Amino acid sequence: MIKILIADDHSVVRRGIKQILSEESDFEVLGEASSTDEVFEQLDDQDWDILVLDITMPGKSGLDCLLEVRKKKPEMKVLILSMHPEEEIAITALKTGASGYLNKDSAPEELIKAIRKVHEGGRYISSTLAESILFSSEKGSGQEPHETLSEREFQVFCQLSSGKTLTEIAEELSLSIKTISTYRSRILEKMNLKTNVDLTHYAIKHKLVLNKA
Numbered sequence: 001m002i003k004i005l006i007a008d009d010h011s012v013v014r015r016g017i018k019q020i021l022s023e024e025s026d027f028e029v030l031g032e033a034s035s036t037d038e039v040f041e042q043l044d045d046q047d048w049d050i051l052v053l054d055i056t057m058p059g060k061s062g063l064d065c066l067l068e069v070r071k072k073k074p075e076m077k078v079l080i081l082s083m084h085p086e087e088e089i090a091i092t093a094l095k096t097g098a099s100g101y102l103n104k105d106s107a108p109e110e111l112i113k114a115i116r117k118v119h120e121g122g123r124y125i126s127s128t129l130a131e132s133i134l135f136s137s138e139k140g141s142g143q144e145p146h147e148t149l150s151e152r153e154f155q156v157f158c159q160l161s162s163g164k165t166l167t168e169i170a171e172e173l174s175l176s177i178k179t180i181s182t183y184r185s186r187i188l189e190k191m192n193l194k195t196n197v198d199l200t201h202y203a204i205k206h207k208l209v210l211n212k213a
Contacts, residue, residue, distance in 0.1 A: 100124030145191040161203035
């Protein structure tokens with residue numbers, strides 16, 4: 001059985017997702033969470049296979065929650081289910097450690113398909129989103145500065161741009177402050193920026209940070 005935890009702050013959405021998934025004989029929804037704090041409270045309750053996570057919920061940001069889940073339960077797959085269609089947000093989530101990204105407007109069959117794929121170890125994005133990302137990359141001339149960052153650098157960049165201190169980031173990623181400081185210097189150099197404020201402005205401009213709904 002695929003053990004699933006659903007995290008969304010809207011009870012109607014959670015109920016709808018649970019109803020869809022309950023029709024599959026190998027799916028078992030064993031938990032629900034209405035905030036990221038409730039996600040953390042339930043992490044040790046089961047050997048979860050998949051977390052279906054709304055990226056904008058009360059508590060920590062969805063990306064912070066994703067980082068924390070990946071740290072505490074690296075074997076647990078995370079499928080982002082969001083109302084945000086922008087490809088930049090999907091790329092951010094995938095680079096932060098999500099196994100898939102699906103818009104809430106997607107058909108039930110696509111949600112089931114996505115869960116099966118990420119459970120098998122693959123990554124999932126919709127064909128529409130994939131085409132949008134491909135079109136954007138073909139339209140642009142060269143990479144955006146943040147696209148030159150490694151996965152770990154990108155994680156630190158997201159934390160810095162959201163206002164986290166070096167100490168807070170070091171604790172969340174289980175790294176030394178010196179290591180985070182080195183990442184920060186490397187990120188600023190690669191992106192040709194000078195301060196954390198510059199990073200925040202860049203993240204907002206490129207829709208790499210989310211406002212909570």
